[in-house]
Amino acid sequence: MCEKDIDGIIEKYRGQPSSLIHALVEIQHANHWLPREVMHRVAEALEVPFAQVMQIASFYKTFSLTPKGRHEVHVCTGMTCHLRGAAKLLAKVEEVTGLKAGETDAESKFTVETGACLGSCSIGPELIVDGKHYGRMTPEKAEAVLNSYE
Amino acid sequence: MPRLQSAAELEKYRAQILAGRNPAKPCIAVCAGAACDGMDSAAVAAAFVAAGAPLGDKIEVRTTGCHGYCEKGPNVVVTPGDICYFEVQPADVPEIIAATLKGEVVERLVYHDPNTGAKAVHMNEVPFYKHQTRLLIGDNPKIDPMRIDDYLAVGGYAALVKALSEMTPDQVLDEVKKANLRGRGGGGFPAGSKWETTKNAPEKIKYVIVNGHEGESAAFMDRAMLTGNPHKILEGLIIGAYAIGAQKGFMYTRHDMPLLEKHVRNALAQAKEYGLLGENILGSGFSFDVELHFDVGIFVSGESSALMRSIEGNPPEPRPKYIRTSVSGIWDKPSNLNNVETWANVPQIISKGAEWFTSIGSEKSKGTKLISLSGNVVNSGVVEVPMGTPLRTLVFDIGGGVRDGKTLKAIHFGGAMGGSIPADLIDAPLDFDGMSKLGAPIGAGGLLLMDEDTDMVEVARYLMDFLTKESCGKCVPCREGMKQMLQILTRITEGKGQQGDLERLEDLIQVTGVASLCALGKTSGDPLKSMFRYFKPEYEARIAAGSGEPK
Amino acid sequence: MTDIVLNIDGKEVKAKAGMTVLEAAQQAGIYIPTLCHHEKLEAFGGCRLCMVEVESRGWTSYVVSCLYPVAKDIVVRTRSPKVDNIRKVLIEELLAHAPDAPELVKMAEEYGSDRNRFAREASFCVLCGLCVRYCDEVKQKNAVSFFDNGSVRQIAFVPEVAKKECWECQECFALCPTSYAQAAYLLTEALAFPGQRKTPAKSAKDLALKSRMIPITPVAM
Ligand SMILES: Cc1cc2nc3c(=O)[nH]c(=O)nc-3n(C[C@H](O)[C@H](O)[C@H](O)COP(=O)(O)O)c2cc1C
Ligand code: SF4
Ligand code: SF4
Ligand code: FES
Ligand code: FES
Ligand code: FES
Numbered sequence: 001m002c003e004k005d006i007d008g009i010i011e012k013y014r015g016q017p018s019s020l021i022h023a024l025v026e027i028q029h030a031n032h033w034l035p036r037e038v039m040h041r042v043a044e045a046l047e048v049p050f051a052q053v054m055q056i057a058s059f060y061k062t063f064s065l066t067p068k069g070r071h072e073v074h075v076c077t078g079m080t081c082h083l084r085g086a087a088k089l090l091a092k093v094e095e096v097t098g099l100k101a102g103e104t105d106a107e108s109k110f111t112v113e114t115g116a117c118l119g120s121c122s123i124g125p126e127l128i129v130d131g132k133h134y135g136r137m138t139p140e141k142a143e144a145v146l147n148s149y150e
Numbered sequence: 151m152p153r154l155q156s157a158a159e160l161e162k163y164r165a166q167i168l169a170g171r172n173p174a175k176p177c178i179a180v181c182a183g184a185a186c187d188g189m190d191s192a193a194v195a196a197a198f199v200a201a202g203a204p205l206g207d208k209i210e211v212r213t214t215g216c217h218g219y220c221e222k223g224p225n226v227v228v229t230p231g232d233i234c235y236f237e238v239q240p241a242d243v244p245e246i247i248a249a250t251l252k253g254e255v256v257e258r259l260v261y262h263d264p265n266t267g268a269k270a271v272h273m274n275e276v277p278f279y280k281h282q283t284r285l286l287i288g289d290n291p292k293i294d295p296m297r298i299d300d301y302l303a304v305g306g307y308a309a310l311v312k313a314l315s316e317m318t319p320d321q322v323l324d325e326v327k328k329a330n331l332r333g334r335g336g337g338g339f340p341a342g343s344k345w346e347t348t349k350n351a352p353e354k355i356k357y358v359i360v361n362g363h364e365g366e367s368a369a370f371m372d373r374a375m376l377t378g379n380p381h382k383i384l385e386g387l388i389i390g391a392y393a394i395g396a397q398k399g400f401m402y403t404r405h406d407m408p409l410l411e412k413h414v415r416n417a418l419a420q421a422k423e424y425g426l427l428g429e430n431i432l433g434s435g436f437s438f439d440v441e442l443h444f445d446v447g448i449f450v451s452g453e454s455s456a457l458m459r460s461i462e463g464n465p466p467e468p469r470p471k472y473i474r475t476s477v478s479g480i481w482d483k484p485s486n487l488n489n490v491e492t493w494a495n496v497p498q499i500i501s502k503g504a505e506w507f508t509s510i511g512s513e514k515s516k517g518t519k520l521i522s523l524s525g526n527v528v529n530s531g532v533v534e535v536p537m538g539t540p541l542r543t544l545v546f547d548i549g550g551g552v553r554d555g556k557t558l559k560a561i562h563f564g565g566a567m568g569g570s571i572p573a574d575l576i577d578a579p580l581d582f583d584g585m586s587k588l589g590a591p592i593g594a595g596g597l598l599l600m601d602e603d604t605d606m607v608e609v610a611r612y613l614m615d616f617l618t619k620e621s622c623g624k625c626v627p628c629r630e631g632m633k634q635m636l637q638i639l640t641r642i643t644e645g646k647g648q649q650g651d652l653e654r655l656e657d658l659i660q661v662t663g664v665a666s667l668c669a670l671g672k673t674s675g676d677p678l679k680s681m682f683r684y685f686k687p688e689y690e691a692r693i694a695a696g697s698g699e700p701k
Numbered sequence: 702m703t704d705i706v707l708n709i710d711g712k713e714v715k716a717k718a719g720m721t722v723l724e725a726a727q728q729a730g731i732y733i734p735t736l737c738h739h740e741k742l743e744a745f746g747g748c749r750l751c752m753v754e755v756e757s758r759g760w761t762s763y764v765v766s767c768l769y770p771v772a773k774d775i776v777v778r779t780r781s782p783k784v785d786n787i788r789k790v791l792i793e794e795l796l797a798h799a800p801d802a803p804e805l806v807k808m809a810e811e812y813g814s815d816r817n818r819f820a821r822e823a824s825f826c827v828l829c830g831l832c833v834r835y836c837d838e839v840k841q842k843n844a845v846s847f848f849d850n851g852s853v854r855q856i857a858f859v860p861e862v863a864k865k866e867c868w869e870c871q872e873c874f875a876l877c878p879t880s881y882a883q884a885a886y887l888l889t890e891a892l893a894f895p896g897q898r899k900t901p902a903k904s905a906k907d908l909a910l911k912s913r914m915i916p917i918t919p920v921a922m
Contacts, residue, residue, distance in 0.1 A: 136189075209793075626747065664763050
């Protein structure tokens with residue numbers, strides 16, 4: 001993600017305090033995390049106090065205040081996935097990656113996350129890597145999926 | 151496409167679309183809903199498109215939203231005849247195309263009863279579908295959500311035409327009131343009275359909003375509707391805006407489904423292009439526009455006042471003021487908020503009338519209800535049945551009972567703000583008030599089956615944990631009360647429960663329920679209340695035994 | 702102009718339209734406990750300690766008096782077994798975080814709260830938001846703010862702003878019911894911009910008298 005894209009997003013919303021969330025979402029989607037320095041620029045351009053930017057950024061789970069790995073691994077811990085064995089799946093993911101939920105490894109390969117229902121409960125438990133859904137996961141299948149990522 | 155200037159122009163255009171379509175020409179509808187997508191339906195669709203391209207004049211391929219029977223995806227439905235193929239793989243594609251061209255059926259891919267082996271070829275014979283009344287979701291296989299013409303072809307926007315050209319705003323409101331349409335987002339509040347409050351509020355500027363947040367765990371029907379048939383919801387919203395006198399609408403939905411976002415954005419753009427949104431809609435003099443907003447992943451932002459704060463660009467904290475959002479909502483203007491499914495019901499009420507609508511359903515709950523059926527059930531998916539349908543029909547006839555040959559222990563409705571009832575209440579009818587009385591309010595309509603192995607203490611702990619993470623944390627009873635309840639439940643599940651824990655929990659449920667600011671906190675103890683009503687011995691035994699193992 | 706008459710604890714009380722029940726009660730000399738309320742700040746409705754029982758047209762409901770508008774002929778009870786129990790439990794929940802906060806200790810006596818009922822988690826801040834709202838609404842500096850949500854919500858000073866603004870101000874410290882505001886500031890200073898202070902704290906003596914310094918755990922920022 002180059003600086004120019006972030007600047008473009010910020011410029012698009014300049015002077016529009018009520019678009020704070022839109023701006024942060026777009027930056028998060030493009031850059032995968034919100035550097036503090038970028039949030040300062042957002043605050044200045046959108047004319048909102050920096051503290052409010054920080055408050056919003058920390059309130060919502062989607063925003064990441066730390067850099068993420070190249071691959072975002074998401075284990076659904078919604079209720080159906082939970083009933084259908086998400087805990088075992090998560091244990092396997094943690095074992096394979098050596099990470100706990102919320103962590104990123106030193107080589108920035110994986111970030112492991114958990115989260116609420118993703119709306120495809122019928123194929124739970126589910127693993128989502130970089131937005132791609134892998135349904136009906138077993139711990140063994142999950143290992144194979146993770147190993148297929150560089 | 152030039153803007154349609156009048157109702158007559160729209161009807162003429164619709165006639166053109168229909169004239170260009172041959173109902174006898176086979177059409178293969180490949181589901182691209184969330185569950186099928188997760189089973190790589192994209193590869194199946196790609197294979198159909200590649201194989202179908204040279205046969206363009208003989209066969210049509212369409213990618214659609216969720217068909218309903220998510221358990222057996224990737225799903226394919228072939229018309230005419232609504233032939234259902236399940237768990238289709240790219241390798242099956244040539245065979246399906248060949249059979250379709252010959253008017254035959256690929257027997258091995260149709261439904262086979264797991265017990266008797268009996269086959270069901272057509273949708274109306276498949277057990278999952280045949281007990282349903284699919285008024286809302288039924289169009290999904292017929293529509294490519296990226297094409298407004300598909301919606302027009304099934305009669306879309308005819309209700310809007312009727313409202314704008316034959317009815318006054320008051321008449322529209324009256325019809326919705328007479329239909330006794332109750333909100334589908336959880337409360338079951340009469341939509342007509344809420345509309346009226348906003349309509350009668352003195353401010354000139356008014357807003358209407360679609361709540362497509364769908365934060366309830368294991369509820370996925372709103373997303374299925376919004377992704378699969380966005381125009382239906384939009385049509386309902388425009389009609390509502392006309393009745394209420396709103397100039398602007400908001401759609402508030404999830405940020406984490408790229409397909410949903412794409413379809414809704416596209417639907418808004420197409421409606422605008424066709425003149426169904428914007429200035430002077432269909433020459434009626436009524437102007438209305440819609441803005442798309444996204445939640446950023448926290449459950450509490452589905453609450454009405456929190457959602458409105460979020461649209462304003464503020465943190466989604468419920469507003470503590472004692473004034474309804476229908477009178478003072480977004481930027482303190484009267485704002486009418488309804489759930490996706492509530493809006494989706496509006497066009498048919500206007501087209502077919504309140505009398506028709508009230509002929510469906512139970513005495514106090516009219517129409518159909520979308521249910522997300524999941525958990526330990528054989529056939530999970532999006533289900534639509536008339537209100538009043540016995541839960542047994544949902545669980546056994548449609549759902550096929552419990553997975554892996556286990557027995558049913560409990561039925562859970564309404565996610566983290568809902569409740570669980572034991573299996574022996576299975577004959578209760580699906581009804582807003584009835585289910586609330588039993589302690590398992592239907593909420594948005596997420597129904598979970600829990601089998602004999604389910605640990606009810608753990609379920610309550612899980613739900614409480616969810617809420618402590620997904621609340622705003624502003625008010626003390628909710629933030630601190632739930633934290634304490636979670637601690638107690640956690641120690642009980644760990645076999646370290648203490649004497650007096652149940653009393654402590656009951657005290658906390660009571661105080662949190664009365665003193666919390668918004669409904670999240672107020673109902674956070676509801677699952678636990680239902681557990682105490684039906685499964686208390688399990689809790690007592692767990693505490694007495696002082697061991698981590700159930701009983 | 703007095704235009705509304707309501708009943709609070711059996712007393713006829715006159716109030717102006719638009720007033721809250723709390724204001725009407727205070728004006729009539731009737732005490733209702735509050736924690737997050739401050740007359741200079743917009744009502745917050747967070748602590749829920751000011752909850753009262755309101756009877757209107759035969760319906761009894763429980764509302765926070767700092768926000769509930771006065772209305773004709775309503776009957777307000779500032780104490781009842783249910784109201785008292787709500788306050789008792791809320792105070793117990795807060796004491797788990799700030800067991801020695803003077804205001805809470807005093808209220809605990811009144812309502813019979815057991816300071817050891819719930820597991821201790823001495824974070825000291827009770828999240829009343831007085832510091833945050835004062836800095837935002839009165840000073841308009843936004844040097845201290847809420848972060849995160851749900852059970853992990855917290856307040857923190859934003860070092861970039863605090864560095865410039867707080868030393869000269871420090872006005873929020875005195876509003877804090879637990880003295881955490883001051884501690885949080887000093888911690889931020891120690892971690893983010895140590896040794897920049899040129900003049901001695903202008904109100905250090907007053908502050909020292911008002912509240913003991915308390916040990917705190919670092920706040921992630
Ligand atoms: C914590 C919380 C979360 C909610 N989430 C949703 C939601 O995701 N979708 C929804 O339609 N309603 C949700 N609601 C209910 C809404 O506040 C509101 O009542 C509803 O959208 C009104 O629409 P209806 O009258 O059509 O049901 C939620 C309520 C609470 C308290
Ligand atoms: S009840 Fe919970 S979610 Fe609702 S306002 Fe209070 S803390 Fe926030
Ligand atoms: S630091 Fe003090 S004033 Fe600020 S929120 Fe916490 S308890 Fe309230
Ligand atoms: S619970 Fe995992 S997708 Fe719904
Ligand atoms: S997602 Fe394909 S049937 Fe539901
Ligand atoms: S004083 Fe009213 S809620 Fe805190």
